[in-house]
Amino acid sequence: MPRTHATHHITIVGGGFAGLTAAITAAEAGAKVTVYEAHHTLGGRARTAEGPYKTNEGPHALYKGGPHWTWLKQRGLLGELAPLPPLEAARLRLRHKGTLRRTPPFAMLKLLRRTPEQAPIETDFKTWATAIAGEEAANTAANYSAVAIFHHNPGALSAAFVQERLRRATKLPPEAHYPRGGWASVIDRMAARAWNLGVRVETLARVDTIPDDHGPVIIATSLDAARTLLKDDSLTWPSGRTALLDLAVRTLPRARLLPHSRLRSSGGTPMIGGTSTGDAFAVSDLDAPGWIERFTAQDRTLAPTNEQLIQGQIPIAPHESHADGIARAEELLDLGFPAWRDRITYRNEALANGRTGAVDHPGTSWRDRPRVDRGDDVYLAGDQVAAPGVLSEVSFNSALEAVTLALGIRSRAGLDLKHA
Known part of the structure; x- marks a missing residue:
């Protein structure tokens, strides 16, 4: 009844x-x-x-x-x-082969055009994607998908599972809102x-x-x-296992001249004519799974005036330590956030184990x-x-x-x- x-x-x-x-x-x-x-x-x-x-x-x-x-x-x-201002959206950076770039590798774009129905459940993503676009494109696409998966090896997961999240994460206009x-x-x-x-x-x-x-x-x-x-x-x-990093830094004025020695002590931040290029909106790692984002780029209420709030979530393997994940996060910070160590006003770290949703x-x-x-x-x-x-x-x-x-x-x- x-x-x-x-x-x-x-x-x-x-x-x-x-x-x-x-x-x-x-x-x-x-x-x-x-x-x-x-x-x-x-x-x-x-x-x-x-x-x-x-x-x-x-x-x-x-x-x-x-x-x-x-x-x-x-x-x-x-x-x-x-809302994300157009200028900030233009500051999305991708780490590929150790350097920052504005666009993904061309071969990776082949995978972004395919629908999730074309990706099989039974095959792992790397095998499926390599057959379509080559091993390098498969690796970069798998690593980029970590923004919506938070797993240390997305390429080993079901192709259908990864491709659906890759499609959603790269859709234009962006689906992600705050x-x-x-x-x-x-x-x-x-x-x-x-x-x-x-x-x-x-x-x-x-x-x-x-x-x-x-x-x-x-x-x-x-x-x-x-x-x-x-x-x-x-x-x-x-599920995934991730190292979390919350960081607040003093705002770096655009086109501010910084001493060369300070920049080198913070990782050799890229310069244009001796002038800082400013903080990135986000840095996505294509060499390994990981993502760092400046959340105050779209919402200034998240931190005090003249400070920027940055959050990162770095997937780590079962044999890796929390410190390994934080070290990779700091590598991304070195690339995208000039002299960030000299500007820190707040820092917090954590380890999230099995708290990133299911992976198939x-x-x-x-x-x-x-x-x-x-x-x-x-x-x-x-x-x-x-x-x-x-x-x-x-x-x-x-x-x-x-x-x-x-x-x-x-x-x-x-x-x-x-x-x-």
Whole structure:
């Protein structure tokens, strides 16, 4: 007999992006909802640090082409987006063979023109891409895709998985957008909508067990936390491991003359007639996976006046150390940010292990990840479960699917997982 969702009480464990998406969706469908969040604030990995430097947990972007974009926009939850000035967009730099360039290698462009349907699931990206454009183009494209994958060896992953993210990351006009004030601004609006819909939110409330007489429960935590909570060792899926670097530096005036010795001590920054070329907007590494971005290029509210906020996320292999990743980040800084060591006002480093979303190896796709429906009215939502999409889209899609199953809704507008 179909459930009458209007009378249900749904429990959601986790108040991040997935948990709030599920809470709003369930409340809009008429269910009573309680959210339990172990932290003192909502947001999960979408939290933005408080204080003068508004950093996210690693670089964050909101992809316009995803289903969550429409959902957020329809509810007035997107808020103001930070536009990227044309001058800053022109300062995107690519490291190739140890030097900076403005455009990708020509052979790499062959791969960017191909659709994700043409890339096979069963073959690794490097093998597939090498057959099309050669080994060098395959390597550079795989390394560039790290901006949307955060894996130390994207070439070893499923060709279909990598190519879809490469296509989205290089699409023109760019799909990546940035909520003004950081991701916390979106979370704050989502939380306000949830409260207005009558959702009960309890923070500093860690859930260790699920009672035997529970109603529908949506576990919207990391997969590691869900595995512990549900005592289910099958809840595993590969993810990335990354070194995170947050850096604030004093703004370098354009065309400022700097002493040659200072520049050389900071890595030999390129000069034009003895004058600094200015800070890059972003430096993408084509020699190895890695990405450094100056987030104040599009949003000046993220750092104090006359300072620039830079964030980097460098994938590292299991045998590499956090220091190895930071060293590679500093190499990119040397290339794209003149005399950055002399300008530092804030620095923070971290190691993120298994916190960058799912990666699919050859022969697997999102359908093979841990399923949303765990049986006995328990459902999963998050970025490593069986739902399609790129980055936060997986959390969003799985949250909607979890609510659909929990409330017995037979149809849902705006998303069809069977054909995604």
